Each structure stands twice: as structure tokens, then as C-alpha cells.
Amino acid sequence: MCISLLGTKVGMTQIFNTSGLCIPVTIMQVGPCIITLIKTIESDGYNAVQLGYKQISSHLLTNAQFGHLNHKGLPSLKYLYETKTDSPKSFKIGQIITATNFKIGEFINVSGLTIGRGFSGYQKKHHFSRGPMSHGCKNHRKPGSIGAGTTPGRVFPGKKMAGRLGNNNTTIRNLQILDIDTNKDLVIIKGAVPGKVGNIVKIHPTLTLRS
Template sequence: MAGIIGKKVGMTNIFNREGHVVPVTVIEAGPCVVLGTKTNEKDGYFSVLLGFGDIKMSKVKKPQLKMFEKLNIPPKKVIKEIRTLNPSSYNIGDKVDVKIFKIGDYVDVSGVSIGKGFQGGIKRWHWRGGESGHGSMFHRAPGSIGASSFPSRVFKGHHLPGHMGNVKRTIQNLEVMAVDEEKNLLIVKGGVPGHKSGILIVRNAKKIPATATIEQKNEDKK
């Protein structure tokens, strides 16, 4: 399996083998249930449809409820597709858990970043800002954004105040520091997008670093 659905538990730190303190993120990875597969012949690509998290029957939409009734599987809160090159090895109802990862693997973690609302240019784009003295009349305002005669317009992509955060982000090449199979916990080095209890997609690393083992590089090709 190329990936799994998880939930961000929070951050902490652990000691590595060299005795150094390493900041890590704890992810509740699975267990997930296989709800279906897609093939290149029928759908144009290969993927596995996974379900994660329980939900009350009263909160499930009717089309999804019919799907779960046909599959004879309890409704799931989160449904995501995971691309894979070998979906035929999975059957509907199969369980996917954190055992697909091991210590030393490298993973890519995708999630939705924390929303910051409408923010100014200093926080959003790290502008320097104006002088802070009392005589200065320019502190945190944008200032000039384009000349009058030429080009008589604002260039596309110009950094300005606006909505910040609440967008999909992927952090690549996070090392797996520990795996707790009993509690379905995956501990990765560094931070991941989103707030606590946010939904995450954990996949095998797409760009395997040079320090990765040969086994991890072969696993990424599956």
C-alpha cells in the first residue's frame, strides 16, 4: 500500500539513537478499510479507495449510506483515494493499518494548513515594514504597488494583504522515528500541516533522499 489516512494527534520530542532531542509529530494512522479499487482499464488510473473513522448513521448522506449498505461495511467519516500501482492485491473490506510503515522509512504527509484569516503583508509575506519612530508616517501599510504612467497596472502575483492559510500543503521526506502497532500511532520527524485532530494523508516518499535504504527505494516503486 502506498499510503494511509490518519489524524494529527500533536507534537512532542524524543531522543534518537545518538542521544539528541528530535521534535516529532504523532499521527493516528488508520486503521482504514478498503472500500473499492480503480484500474487503468476502467477509470484511467490506479488507486485504492479507503475509509477512516466511524460516524453516526444519522450524519451520513443517503448516496454514501447506500454505498456502505451494498458493501456491508459500517459508514466511515473520511473517504480518500490513494494512488497505487497494484490495486488488484486489495479486496473490499481489507484492513490497512500502520504496519505498512517501519522505522527508517520516509513519508510525504499532506493536510490542510491552519487558517489565519485576513492578514497584512508583514505577517503574510514577511515585509520589512516602515520605521517605528514617532516621526514616521509609514509603519505597516502596503505603500506603492505600481507606477502611474507605466505600467499603469499591478503585476500579477504581487504580494498584498489577503487570506492566509487553510490551503492544502504537503511536507516531503519526513523520517519515521517510531511505530506503535497496538495504538496505531505513527511518529514522524518534524512538523506536519494542520491543527490537532486534522485529517492527514501519509504516503511513501515520492522523492527518496540519498540517505534512504535500498528497501525503502524499492517499496516506493510499488
Template sequence: MSKAILGKKLGMTQVFTEEGIVIPVTVVEASPNVVVRVKTVDTDGYNSIQLGYGEIKEKHLIKPVKGQFDKAGVAPVKYLREFRLTDMPDYTVGQTLAADIFAGGDLVDVIGTSKGKGFAGTIKRHGFHRGPMAHGSKSHREPGSLGPMTSGGGGKVVKGKKLPGQMGGNQATVLHLSVVKIDMDKNLILIKGGIPGAKGSLVMIRDTVKPR
């Protein structure tokens, strides 16, 4: 990976090609990002850059974070994210990155936080089938038998068993999406298809790790 940027998901729309084909796209507002820190193999053991995005008042910062911005000599930002790089970073602290870091036709991966669905049962969360709905049935939407282990230590639920619990609200990555268009006047990146997260949420766009 050599290119990355932070942005805000605005929602979905559609664009038309010259042939009249409609393409569903997600619109990401990628206002200029600032490079807050650069790490290299020689100094930190790996290559990466730390990007900052969004506005924040200085009074809302804790002293260690404020000191990090003071050391870098950049204005405080709301979000900080680090991106690993495969090669030696070709960036400098204080450098700004805009939406034109990508171009139409580029293949990217998008990382975001999926929409939280709250506490969900196994049918909604894992796609389990329901039981018989007749009055004699005692299991309509229950998970059913767990098949506990009984040998060597007594019966217990196997770790990783699919059970009810919190659904969504996790980091999710969608791979191999294509950039349809870049609008530099409005700092917008139009990406084909859907990406994780709700409207207004932070997303991270990077070069795809699976180009083929």
C-alpha cells in the same frame, strides 16, 4: 506511490535513541483504515484507492454517500480520501490497513490542512519589511507601491501580487520525512519533525515522491 494511510495528528513529543540523542517527533493516530473503492487504468483511466477513516453515525450520511458504502459492503466512515497509485492496485474493497503498513526508517510525505491565521497583512503573511516609524512617515505597515501595469489596457494590479489576505487554512504537504517508530498497541506512527495541521486534524501519510 504504493502505500498510504489516514490518521489524526495528536501532537508532538520526543524520543531518545540508544545513543541518547533526542529526536522531536509528531504522533499520528492511525486507527485501521478501510478500502472503500479501487480504481484501475482499465475501468477508470488511472490507478488509485479510496480510503475511509473515522467513525460516523449512519443518520449523518446523505443518501449518495450511504449508497457508496452499501455498494462496497463496508461500514460508514467519516472521512474519504483517494490516493493515486503508480502501479496496478494490490488492494481489495473491504481490506483494512493499519499503522504497520509503514515501518521505522521509511520515508514519507504528510499532507494536512495548515493552521488558519485569519486575515493578515503583508508583513506577517509575506515577510515584508515595515516602513520608517518616525512621525513624518505615512507608511508604517502598508504594502506600499504596487507597481501597476500601465501599457496596453491601462493601470491594473498584476495577478498574483503579494497583498494582505487570508493566511493559512490551506492544504500543505511536507516532503521527505522519516518514520521513527510504529506503536501497534496504540495504533501510533511517530514521524520525525513537524507536520501540517492543528492537534486533532486529519492528515494523510504516503510514500514519499522524492526518495532521494
């Protein structure tokens, strides 16, 4: 069953393998996700399933969200996420999918929002070199000239300048699953994933297993 799931970043730690090598790992709580909608080529023009994640109080939902879930007898879910699949008929409304959907040793892709760092300058955002620090110099962390001369006499689009840094959707690919705790729906993967602790992430399985 190849399908993406929603999860929460629990945090990072380190483990040691049998040879004593220290491995940095990230712990994620994957699911449980509930199938809330099934789309097929016949009805919608493409095959996909909609997943719901994190049960909340019903008064926190809009009328449209509450009606969509209550009509099918489903609990109130905070996050709804649609993912494409090749076999939508293998799912059913109300089906619960957990971390057992993955296997130890499998490689996955994890998407999430990176940590927002606010308005940042040139050195922090683009790794520009600073100006001279000697006495009398007034160009320590300033951008300098940004124009392109008399011709064309304008600033080209895409010029690297100060601005908002972080809070972007990023995907880290080929992260190996080292262990799975099916009782608590925890997945331990090698490496780091985007975002801070408690961030909502999307876990995409790959089609191949690597040694």
C-alpha cells in the same frame, strides 16, 4: 504494499536518542483505513483504491454515501480518499489497512491543511519590512504605492498584498519514521507536519529507504 493512508495528527513532543540528542517528533494515528472501492484499467481506465476512514453514525452521511457503503456491507465512514496503486488486484473490499503498512526508518511524505491565520497584513504574510517608527511618520505598517506608474497604469496580477493566510494544502517530504506502535496505530516521525492537533493528514510512502 505501497499505498497512501489517512490519519490524524495527535500532537508533537520530543524524544532523546541513545547519544542524548533531543529530537522533535510528531505523533500521528494512522488508520485503520478500510478499502471501500477498487478501480482497474478495465473498468475505470486507471488503477486506484478508495479508502474510508473514521467511523461515524449513518445519519450523518448523505443518501449517496450511505448507499455506496451499505451496498458493500461496510460501516459508515466520514472520510473517503482515493489513491492510485500499481496492483489493485492485491486488495479486496473491506480489507483493513493499519500502521503496519509502514516500517521504522522509512521516509514518508505527509500532506495536510496548514493552520488558518485569517486575514493578515504585509509584514506577517510576506515578511515586508515596516516603515520608519519616528515621530511624525504615518507609514508604519502600510503597503505604500502599489501601482506601476503612468505606464502601464495598472497593478500587475500576483502583486503581494494583504489577504488570507494559511489553510492551504501543503506536503512535507522525507519525514523519517522513528517508531511505530501497532497496538494503537501510532506512528512517530521526525519533524513537523501541517495543521493543528486533530487535523486529518494524508501519509504517502516513498519507494526508497534511506539510512
